[in-house]
Amino acid sequence: xxxYLINNNIIAEYAPFxxxxxxxxxxxxxxxxxxxLWQGRILQLPLHVDRIKxxxxxxxxxxxxxxxxxxxxxxxxxxxSEAGWKSARIRLTFFRESAGLYTPDQMExxxxxxxxxxxxxxxxxxxxxxxxxxxxxxxxxNNNFTSTLKTCSSLTYTLAGIYxxxxxxxxxxxxxxxxxxxxxxxxxxxxxxxxxxITPPVSEYCIDGVMRKVVIHxxxxxxxxxxxxxxxxxxxxxxxxxxxxxxxxGLRWVANFQGKALRHAVAKVLHDQLNLGF
Numbered sequence: 001x002x003x004y005l006i007n008n009n010i011i012a013e014y015a016p017f018x019x020x021x022x023x024x025x026x027x028x029x030x031x032x033x034x035x036x037l038w039q040g041r042i043l044q045l046p047l048h049v050d051r052i053k054x055x056x057x058x059x060x061x062x063x064x065x066x067x068x069x070x071x072x073x074x075x076x077x078x079x080x081s082e083a084g085w086k087s088a089r090i091r092l093t094f095f096r097e098s099a100g101l102y103t104p105d106q107m108e109x110x111x112x113x114x115x116x117x118x119x120x121x122x123x124x125x126x127x128x129x130x131x132x133x134x135x136x137x138x139x140x141x142n143n144n145f146t147s148t149l150k151t152c153s154s155l156t157y158t159l160a161g162i163y164x165x166x167x168x169x170x171x172x173x174x175x176x177x178x179x180x181x182x183x184x185x186x187x188x189x190x191x192x193x194x195x196x197x198i199t200p201p202v203s204e205y206c207i208d209g210v211m212r213k214v215v216i217h218x219x220x221x222x223x224x225x226x227x228x229x230x231x232x233x234x235x236x237x238x239x240x241x242x243x244x245x246x247x248x249x250g251l252r253w254v255a256n257f258q259g260k261a262l263r264h265a266v267a268k269v270l271h272d273q274l275n276l277g278f
Contacts, residue, residue: 002114002115002116003079003080003083003114003115004112004113004114004115005075005076005079005111005112005113005115006110006111006112006113007064007066007067007110007111008066008067008071008072008075008111008113009075010075010079021099022095022097023095023096023097023098023100023104024093024095024096024152027102028151028152028153028154029095029096029104029152030059030061030093030094030095030096030109030151030152031055031056031059031061031093031094031095031149031150031151031152032091032092032093032094032150032151032152033048033051033052033055033091033092033093033150034089034090034091034092034150034246034247034248035048035090035092035210035247035248036087036088036089036090036118036123036124036247036248037076037077037080037085037087037088037089037090037115038086038087038123038278039086039087039278040077040080040081040086042073042076042077042090043123043247044210044211044214044247045069045073047210047213047214048210048247049069051208051210052092052094054149054208055094055149055150055151056094056109058145058146058149059146059149059151060107061094061095061096061107061109062107062108062109063094063109063111064108064109064110064111067111072092072111072113075113076090076113076115079115080115083117085115085117087117087118087119087120087123088115088116088117088118089115089116089118089248090113090114090115090116091113091114092111092112092113093111093112093113093114093152094109094110094111095109095110095112095152096108096109097109097110122275122278123250123275123278124249124250124251124271124274124275125250126268126271127252127253129255130252130253130254130255130256130262130264131170131171131244131252131253131254131255131256132168132169132170132171132254132255132256133169133170133171133172133173133184133242133254133256133257133258134164134167134169134171134172134173134257134258135172135173135175135181135233135258136159136160136163136164136172136173136174136175136185137175138159138160138163139155139156139159139160140156140174140175140176140177140179141156141174141175141176141177141182141183141205141206142177142205143176143177143178143205144205147176147205147206147207148202148205148206148207148208149207149208150207156174157174157185157186160172160174160185161185161186164185171184171185171186171187171244171254172184172185173189173236176204176205176206177205178204178230180200180204180230180231180232180233181200181231181232181233181235181236182200182204182205182206182231183200183206183207184244186246186249187209187244187245187246187249187252188200188206188207188209188211188212188244188245188246189206189231189242189244190215190242190243190244190245191231191235191236191239191241191242192239192240192241192242192243192266192267193235193238193239193240194240195224195225196224196225196226196227197219197224197225197226197227197266198226198227198228198229198231198235199212199216199226199227199228199231200228200229200230200231201228201229201230204230204231209245209246209247210247211245211246211247211250211251212245214245214274215245215251215270215274216228218270218273218274219270222269222270222273224266236257236258237257237258237260239257239262240262240263241253241254241262241263241264241265241266241267242254242257242262243264243266243267243270250271250274250275251267251270251271251274253267253268253271
């Protein structure tokens, strides 16, 4: 059973809090952040906090003065310790709490934290079987700054995920309005071609991912040549490797893209580097 915190206070799972007038419910007026807890530590917390502040600024949402990363981390660690949980997946949601229709009367936010226990002997397990990856083109990501944020308006991802499930795929590539691959349902996208690791820049309207930043830094430090440049579908079909990254799942390799078998040599090296020190 998940643990829920409202403004850093633990509440029962089904305790009433939101009204039918909630802007999060009515308009998806908010954003969220997903992160991982491992052995009493919230991984990459400074990067997550930076993205929270950037999202709030761009969406004109005022983070409550009572919320800060230190008090929030303390509340999360206390709740997990009392539950006996050593690792967990965390979703932190900020939504505007205000009267008004499309236009809110004020910009203040409420903060909801959902914590779910996870298991494993490493923070980022290796996906032994590899992913089966396809493409999704029924909807594209809009070419505006909100597409780089984790907003609560997530219908494109929802419908892409349904498409993947209906077609027996683990994940699908989502395209931007230019018709270029930008990410997958819940992850950033990387391609290995020759000596290069290629990933779309944020200007391609992919999510400005925390794990994306971590893996780019790891790859660069390990001596790989990383290119942030637009991808084409031909880049995917001619790739030697494809892998995806997310803050809660780490790095996962793709075994099959559109019927083509792929390798995972570079992905495994970076995955192992990611888990060093744990």
